[in-house]
Amino acid sequence: QVQLKESGPGLVQPSETLSLTCTVSGFSLTSNSVHWVRQPPGKGLEWMGIIRSGGSTDYNSALKSRLSISRDTSKSQVFLKMNSLQTEDTAIYYCTRETHWGQGVMVTVSS
Amino acid sequence: DVVLTQTPVSLLISLGGQASISCRSSQSLVHSNGNTYLHWYLQKPGQSPQLLIYQVSNRFSGIPDRFSGSGSGTDFTLKISRVEPEDLGVYYCLQRTHNPNTFGAGTKLELK
DSSP states (O other), X not given: OOEEEEEOOSEEOTTSOEEEEEEEESSOTTTSOEEEEEEOTXXXXXXXXXXXXXXXXXXXXXXXXXEEEEEEGGGTEEEEXXXXXXXXXXXXXXXXXXXXXXXXXXXXXXX | OOOEEEEOSEEEEOTTOOEEEXXXXXXXXXXXXXXXXXXXXXXXXXXXXXXXXXXXXXXXXXXXXXXXXXXXXXXXXXXXXXXXXXXXXXXXXXXXXXXXXXXXXXXXXEEO
């Protein structure tokens, strides 16, 4: 069945780079898009970006300068990298195939 | 970027009652291919969001027919009839017609 699972560090220092991995199963990355969405504590959902089946990407305008999404299709993994992290980037980070979502990973930005 | 305005911010509904949530877009969500990529999600407390309705009015697999979506262009509505306890949570609309994709701010459904 379709599954997505996020992994990465729970704590990141301000100004450092966040690296997250989304490992998928039950579908192929070459036939499906994967999105990243985040949710600050107690707040709404924010779409971050997408990597399409063909490998092209699009990003949230406000995050574009700091964000990069890539993938390794042989490992069924999608990667998120975001630099210059600030406390406002503290959130649950989800990867999603639109119809299915991962459980999310909580990332706290703090010294 | 497209702005989705959801109203109301919160809803107090009795069990068995009906709820209606509006999602208005700052521009038409009709894609150049003729489809309208406006979806509805429910996020129950402590859980990841789940897809309810895709492309305005299509219920996702396993979603009961108590949930219905309608609308066109810039104006969309999610209706929930015969509200049950498991319907509680925050409802979000999402547009995927334009890049970047954008979510509405959410509508919290609570029991009266």
